[in-house]
Amino acid sequence: MFYHFSEEPNIKVFKPRPSKSFPSLAPAVWAIDKDHAIHYFFPRDCPRVIYWKTDRTTEEDAQSFFGNTSVNKIIVIENKWLERIRQTDLYVYTFSESSFELFDKNAGYYVSFEEVIPVKVEPVGDLLKRILNHHVELRFTPNLYPIRNQVMEASMDFSIIRFSNAMK
16 A cells, blocks of 8 residues: 545545656656655655665764664654644545556655545544654754755665755
8 A cells, every 4th residue: 555645634536746846757646655654744845854774874874873862764854843743634545556656765655647546544643643653763953954964965765855845
């Protein structure tokens, strides 16, 4: 199964749409796999930097980024988003995998170029509780730019989502 997260509770059919992030891609319906779904337990526009250890992570980066934690994945958001996270009602749509193809393994992205009817929709519930029920660390910072710049130069896998909404 694949998933799509939305603040809209009543989407009956997902129609392919152009992507701002990938303008050369044909209009598509986007979905995320189970392993990366936690990346979307946030309000849609919330900028976030997510990074995790992999086999290619150097010992130096492991120590630098994970030396004081027991987790293998860290999610960083800006302080100003805390209240919005607390107040957002988010819904998870479940999709059959049949019409989807892998777009980006690292990010867990899948796309379908045809309309998709969800198998089910459910409220996510308390977003902070759901995030913290996973073995991740959630960090808050006044500004995402420093961590984004460090992560992009490091040897971990990462996902940077909605960064255009980050404080400048």
